[in-house]
Amino acid sequence: MADVKLGIDLSKYPTLARFSNSDAYIRMLIGPAGSLKTSYCFNEILRLACLQEPNEQGVRPSRWVVIRNTFEVLKRATMSTCKFNIPEPLLRYTEGNTPIAKGSFLLPDGTTVSLQIDFLAVDTVDVLGKLLGYDYTGAMCDELTELDEEIILAAARRAGRFPIKKDIAPTWYGLIGATNGPVKSHWLYRWHRAQQGDTSDDVAEFIKMRDEMEQSTGRKFFELFQQPPGLLRPTEEGGRWLPNPKAENVHNLPGEYAYYFNMLMGGEQKIKAYVEGEFSDLVTGKLVFPEFSERNIIPVGKIPPLGGHPVVLGADFGRTPAVLIGAETMDGTLVILDEVLGENMSVDTLCDNLLIPKLSKEYPKSTVAYAWGDPAGSVEGQATSASPFSVMRAKNIPMQASTKNNQYTQRIDAVKWFLERNGEKGRPKLLVSEKCKYLIAALRQDYVYEKVAGSSGELRDTPTKSHTNWVSDIADALQYLCLGIRLRGERTARKPSRKPANKGKIV
Numbered sequence: 001m002a003d004v005k006l007g008i009d010l011s012k013y014p015t016l017a018r019f020s021n022s023d024a025y026i027r028m029l030i031g032p033a034g035s036l037k038t039s040y041c042f043n044e045i046l047r048l049a050c051l052q053e054p055n056e057q058g059v060r061p062s063r064w065v066v067i068r069n070t071f072e073v074l075k076r077a078t079m080s081t082c083k084f085n086i087p088e089p090l091l092r093y094t095e096g097n098t099p100i101a102k103g104s105f106l107l108p109d110g111t112t113v114s115l116q117i118d119f120l121a122v123d124t125v126d127v128l129g130k131l132l133g134y135d136y137t138g139a140m141c142d143e144l145t146e147l148d149e150e151i152i153l154a155a156a157r158r159a160g161r162f163p164i165k166k167d168i169a170p171t172w173y174g175l176i177g178a179t180n181g182p183v184k185s186h187w188l189y190r191w192h193r194a195q196q197g198d199t200s201d202d203v204a205e206f207i208k209m210r211d212e213m214e215q216s217t218g219r220k221f222f223e224l225f226q227q228p229p230g231l232l233r234p235t236e237e238g239g240r241w242l243p244n245p246k247a248e249n250v251h252n253l254p255g256e257y258a259y260y261f262n263m264l265m266g267g268e269q270k271i272k273a274y275v276e277g278e279f280s281d282l283v284t285g286k287l288v289f290p291e292f293s294e295r296n297i298i299p300v301g302k303i304p305p306l307g308g309h310p311v312v313l314g315a316d317f318g319r320t321p322a323v324l325i326g327a328e329t330m331d332g333t334l335v336i337l338d339e340v341l342g343e344n345m346s347v348d349t350l351c352d353n354l355l356i357p358k359l360s361k362e363y364p365k366s367t368v369a370y371a372w373g374d375p376a377g378s379v380e381g382q383a384t385s386a387s388p389f390s391v392m393r394a395k396n397i398p399m400q401a402s403t404k405n406n407q408y409t410q411r412i413d414a415v416k417w418f419l420e421r422n423g424e425k426g427r428p429k430l431l432v433s434e435k436c437k438y439l440i441a442a443l444r445q446d447y448v449y450e451k452v453a454g455s456s457g458e459l460r461d462t463p464t465k466s467h468t469n470w471v472s473d474i475a476d477a478l479q480y481l482c483l484g485i486r487l488r489g490e491r492t493a494r495k496p497s498r499k500p501a502n503k504g505k506i507v
Helices: 014-021 037-051 071-085 127-132 149-158 187-195 201-217 258-265 268-275 347-362 388-393 408-419 437-446 468-493
Strands: 026-030 059-068 092-094 100-106 112-121 138-142 174-179 222-226 285-287 311-316 322-328 334-341 368-373 399-401 430-433 448-450
Touching: 014 026, 014 037, 014 222, 026 037, 037 059, 037 071, 037 112, 037 138, 037 174, 059 071, 059 149, 071 112, 071 138, 112 127, 127 149, 138 149, 149 174, 187 201, 187 222, 258 268, 311 468, 322 347, 322 468, 334 347, 334 437, 334 468, 347 388, 368 388, 368 468, 388 399, 408 430, 408 468, 430 437, 437 468
Parallel strands: 026 174, 026 222, 059 112, 059 138, 138 174, 311 368, 334 430, 368 399
Antiparallel strands: 092 100, 100 112, 285 448, 311 322, 322 334
């Protein structure tokens, strides 16, 4: 086999060396900005192309697809990095609507490396169909934080289809990728937690898929490599940030450690993502409820006494149903006590297995005074004559629509009404128990007006409909609950309407 000599001295990059030695089907890099992640992924493509076993003609054939979230950044950033790390004349770059790089070059052992790289943006609706049309050795995903989990899995499934096995099997195949520290709501955080041994309900589906893949292939399915932070966090309040001697690629950065010190002005979450390369609570759009703050989160031990107090529910349906359990205090403060979340579950199953047992066990003296949900829940399903509303009413949960008009602006305004007001002693009018970790995560950073793909900062007119970690489901449940309480109060305050004077007459 050829003596492959590439341009990166891995003795200076222990994390990249471990990444390079991994045989995992999917392997990914996270780390601080400027730590050579993307550049090394292209170095890895070149290395693996050189290590591909030659066919009878002495050719080592490889084909890769490189994926980025938008066509603009694909050409401006990803392709530029590829050109720098695999320059011409090794590859010839052809731009246009379907950018491609391809070329052949000799190795010292007399064999020829034949490498093709296709560049693909995923900002079009037919991206999954495009992936189905590719046969490649491996996929490289740049800036994983911008890519959906289904794109990653679809790309991984197509790996290993080139070279064609009747010619010669691929020596290595799979998917590699890199990113700065992702947000904690990202799918990669679930994968990371599973790698760390977490078996929580929200990672169970990934663990099942991972274990099945490893049993069938005899190969590790996923491995994540995290580079050291650029700076070391102060060990005490008011202390100083210090250069991290284990940081990788600092010697190539402008100003070396000053590159990271300049980022300390960016706020805590940006520091976590770009200086430390950690999973963060970084907001990736415009928050729908910027009024929500730490003041709205209440420890369990400080929740006002509500024993035997009636509870109110807010619900959203679908295959990721979400129900919030709340209660009102004497001054009209709404306290969200708990959240009940279902994964690929019917409303009937959610009620029987999760909601009713929780109400019986944790709120045994409380009755459900009101329950509001998505007006679409009153519509019968195609496969059954029972609607979500009728299912819940049959279980003594008085579910109703807060309004026939399901305009999201009215619902959002109802939540903001609570967030913008204080109750007794200046306490916020909306309090969320610290138990409600998914609702808090949604309000803090995940429930946003998302950026329009391919635009320069343009935002969508409506909030995200992401069901990852129940973001939109649980936010909608809160909106139905707040709107139900607001409109209930308005209805109570209205005077009874007088009977029409011409009752019984045709006008």
